[in-house]
Amino acid sequence: MKRLLKRFLPPYRGRIALGVCFKLVEVVFDILNPLVVAYMIDRGVGGRDAGLVLRCGLLLVLFAAVGWSFTMVCQRMAAVVSQATGTDLRRALFEKVNELSAEDVDRFGTPSLVTRVTNDVNQIQVAVALGIRQLVRFPLIAVGAMVSALLIDWHLGVIFLACTPAIGLVFYLVMSRSVPYFRVMQRKLDKVSLVTREALSGVRVIRAFGREQAEKDRFSEAASDQAQTAIDVGRLSSVLNPATFLVMNLGIVCILWAGGIRVDAGELTQGQVMAFVNYMMQTLTSVAYIANLVVIFTRATASGQRIMEVLDCVPKVTDEGNRRLALSGGAPAISLAGVGFSYEGAKVPALTGVTLELGRGQTLGVIGGTGSGKSTLARLIARLYDPTEGTVRILGHDVAAYPFDQLREVVSIVPQQASLVSGTIRSNLSWRDEGATDEELWDALEAAQAADFVRAKPAGLDEVVEAGGRNFSGGQRQRLTIARALVGSPRICILDDSASALDFKTDARLRHALRERAGAMTSVVISQRVSSVMHADLICVLDHGRMVGLGTHEELLDGCPLYREIAESQLGAKEVA
Numbered sequence: 001m002k003r004l005l006k007r008f009l010p011p012y013r014g015r016i017a018l019g020v021c022f023k024l025v026e027v028v029f030d031i032l033n034p035l036v037v038a039y040m041i042d043r044g045v046g047g048r049d050a051g052l053v054l055r056c057g058l059l060l061v062l063f064a065a066v067g068w069s070f071t072m073v074c075q076r077m078a079a080v081v082s083q084a085t086g087t088d089l090r091r092a093l094f095e096k097v098n099e100l101s102a103e104d105v106d107r108f109g110t111p112s113l114v115t116r117v118t119n120d121v122n123q124i125q126v127a128v129a130l131g132i133r134q135l136v137r138f139p140l141i142a143v144g145a146m147v148s149a150l151l152i153d154w155h156l157g158v159i160f161l162a163c164t165p166a167i168g169l170v171f172y173l174v175m176s177r178s179v180p181y182f183r184v185m186q187r188k189l190d191k192v193s194l195v196t197r198e199a200l201s202g203v204r205v206i207r208a209f210g211r212e213q214a215e216k217d218r219f220s221e222a223a224s225d226q227a228q229t230a231i232d233v234g235r236l237s238s239v240l241n242p243a244t245f246l247v248m249n250l251g252i253v254c255i256l257w258a259g260g261i262r263v264d265a266g267e268l269t270q271g272q273v274m275a276f277v278n279y280m281m282q283t284l285t286s287v288a289y290i291a292n293l294v295v296i297f298t299r300a301t302a303s304g305q306r307i308m309e310v311l312d313c314v315p316k317v318t319d320e321g322n323r324r325l326a327l328s329g330g331a332p333a334i335s336l337a338g339v340g341f342s343y344e345g346a347k348v349p350a351l352t353g354v355t356l357e358l359g360r361g362q363t364l365g366v367i368g369g370t371g372s373g374k375s376t377l378a379r380l381i382a383r384l385y386d387p388t389e390g391t392v393r394i395l396g397h398d399v400a401a402y403p404f405d406q407l408r409e410v411v412s413i414v415p416q417q418a419s420l421v422s423g424t425i426r427s428n429l430s431w432r433d434e435g436a437t438d439e440e441l442w443d444a445l446e447a448a449q450a451a452d453f454v455r456a457k458p459a460g461l462d463e464v465v466e467a468g469g470r471n472f473s474g475g476q477r478q479r480l481t482i483a484r485a486l487v488g489s490p491r492i493c494i495l496d497d498s499a500s501a502l503d504f505k506t507d508a509r510l511r512h513a514l515r516e517r518a519g520a521m522t523s524v525v526i527s528q529r530v531s532s533v534m535h536a537d538l539i540c541v542l543d544h545g546r547m548v549g550l551g552t553h554e555e556l557l558d559g560c561p562l563y564r565e566i567a568e569s570q571l572g573a574k575e576v577a
């Protein structure tokens, strides 16, 4: 938390100082108040001087007005600084999340990252605002009131001092039990985010399968679990205020009793006892606020740790120190040597011992059952992850040696799940090359078999794309993401099962268009359909993460039983023969 504040608060040092100084002035008025009241009672009321009572009353009104205007400035500073810090934190987190490798994102979990950017940052904002408004005010009032009380009469002041360790004990007992709950509470909030996210993104499937009630139950369970922890913390914290008030009120009773005796003895005036009680009340409310501050800061500390975990994370996949590489020469387009990969925490590797070489302009087909490691292979070639064994080379260089911007220019990937963002067709297509001309965009759309339906849209390339591309069908989304990958003329284009929503005819036309670009572009086509890969120059057959076949369609029909089995099941034994 200290590191977080040191990093994000310095730009607002001036405003923080201004806010705190204005609050200090308000504290001075608060401390003076009981003295004026005591004077008013002893001299004004005691001396039956109505004029003095009126003047003291006006002075109190003046104190309140000046105190209020100083408070307003402080509140404004607190609001500005807390909002600005929150915005800076969110920006820093967002930038960091974008730098993280896929593996880092997997480790944190997307819902947890969302909670950190939203809820955890909110906790820091609240702590910063209250820090400026209350952190100095209430301890100072508590100490100032105590010192003033001691100056009036140290005998009664002893009662004050005796209350302090008793309150300290209450604090210690409550805080030591509630602090561990705060981290747990944020983790449970991550779970609520996860369930909400899954339910919202899969709302159509959930309805189609009539799973609404099951999802409601799942949400209810996660929310109740989080609520129960919050209630447990609340129950503990709720002891804090009454216990402090109990101690303080007992103190007031003692002061009134002992003060009464000293007034009777003529050692104190009634006004001084009133001032004493007022100071006791000020201390009482200050201590209650301090208790609340401790709870808020403890919660913010837990959130601060979660935020710093992300900001401190060193991305597993980085391009630090990499310089642009010269790509001339006749090295193979893709060369894998003993490549293997295990996801963090997985018991078995997702991929192991894959070795192959693909010439420039050729097409690699990758086929295998579900979960056989096809997408993992695609992610390693595009360096979304680094292999845990072996090396991946592209155009003669280790993928790890490329700067990311050059690697993204050279390799484009169409992920399994078509993803579009809100904007226009043009803005979605220009991701790889912001300066792409209309001609280049239409060329990519033609190759991706998307030109016809885009042409039919009233605004053409400027047709609006709604969030997630929901105003397009699944097949249209897939074709647009394929077109996006072709813009900017990548040297290598990976299609990760990206034609699954296309009918056979369109799929065949797409493959034909890719073959026409073959001189300049090497393709990796991942599919569970034999028809999509059978014309490839090289086909890699994966089974449970192992490469069980490598060759052309004909070679594999002869030499790879699994490929033959898949081909026969899809094309029919007659056609295969």
Ligand SMILES: Nc1ncnc2c1ncn2[C@@H]1O[C@H](COP(=O)(O)OP(=O)(O)OP(=O)(O)O)[C@@H](O)[C@H]1O
Binding pocket: 106, 343, 344, 346, 350, 368, 369, 370, 371, 372, 373, 374, 375, 376, 377, 416, 497, 528
């Ligand atoms: N992000 C991940 N974290 C942990 N394990 C993963 C992750 N992604 C994939 N796996 C596991 O790695 C293995 C290979 O997955 P991969 O997605 O590469 O298979 P695939 O052949 O592309 O499957 P499909 O055809 O169903 O898309 C699977 O056992 C899967 O459970």
